[in-house]
Ligand code: SF4
């Protein structure tokens with residue numbers, strides 16, 4: 001029995017007390033069970049997983065037909081997707097053996113004018129992360145689409161809008177956001193109070209050396225496929241190393257061996273099941289009478305989080321990540337996006353939760369008012385249920401009811 005087995009389960013034989021009596025031994029077991037800390041992942045469910053990087057060896061110099069061309073672009077995102085490409089460790093260096101990196105704003109040179117000067121479809125693959133939220137994003141993704149044979153929508157912001165698309169919930173759109181950021185938030189208000197008139201970003205300023213422009217924000221943040229045609233998508237916030245390896249290995253097979261790429265429309269790194277089906281936690285479909293956050297309770301390491309009153313989006317989320325969050329006692333927030341059969345992720349989760357309220361005739365232990373009370377304890381329901389998928393929801397922005405019912 002290994003060290004951790006002993007720690008979490010106890011070693012009955014070796015822990016037998018000096019006098020060896022059964023009664024004493026049992027007491028020790030009871031004590032061990034009470035004292036053992038709860039593991040975030042049950043020991044019986046731990047698996048030794050192969051290193052995904054083993055499937056993507058260092059590349060052997062330039063492909064026989066010459067280097068392919070690769071572009072990486074970030075639109076509206078946090079930069080995490082760009083950094084995730086470096087999860088390939090030293091292999092990222094040999095990607096440059098396979099491909100000329102013609103653009104990668106975070107890591108390499110490559111200007112917009114260089115891309116404009118290229119022939120259509122001259123870039124073999126463009127990997128684009130981030131959502132589309134301003135004129136520059138839209139211009140660049142359309143340009144890269146025109147110049148690329150293949151476009152990969154990389155990461156949750158690109159695939160579903162991600163967290164930038166939560167801006168769609170602001171009723172006044174970009175004007176309200178800019179007003180808050182530049183005039184109302186405490187630090188900027190203190191600055192603006194020292195000015196004769198508010199200092200606000202302009203989209204165009206004439207200077208002696210010419211015109212300087214800034215991109216214009218849009219009211220609605222869009223996913224990449226709402227703006228350009230895409231060939232593949234890889235969800236994840238950011239995508240897992242397994243998905244990245246799958247993508248790079250497919251591109252390497254294409255570049256070195258002429259192996260056909262996956263069919264257009266393929267979503268890389270996902271299963272055809274829900275996250276619940278790869279989650280190791282035991283689902284008992286217990287009724288919800290209280291909603292809690294993980295830090296408010298001693299989370300049972302084996303039981304489904306929903307059964308413990310923690311809102312988890314696993315039932316509406318497509319599988320593929322290996323249930324990374326729920327294994328670490330955190331609920332799934334749906335970064336992999338919905339399954340194929342779910343068209344409206346937030347509503348689907350609302351429905352799943354509603355089915356767990358104890359309102360059936362057989363056990364009506366809580367009425368309508370109680371349910372309103374329970375749901376009121378979710379501080380930001382829209383932000384919670386649409387944390388990653390706002391751009392793709394049926395109503396993808398705040399709707400303001402005007403006077404006269406319009
Ligand atoms: S998907 Fe996540 S990691 Fe990638 S850019 Fe968006 S917020 Fe950042």
Ligand code: SF4
Nearest residue numbers: 276279304305312314
């Ligand atoms: S609801 Fe969440 S915790 Fe429960 S089985 Fe599904 S993914 Fe796991």
Ligand code: SF4
Nearest residue numbers: 321325332333335336
């Ligand atoms: S468990 Fe959910 S939120 Fe966490 S990585 Fe997987 S899909 Fe994303």
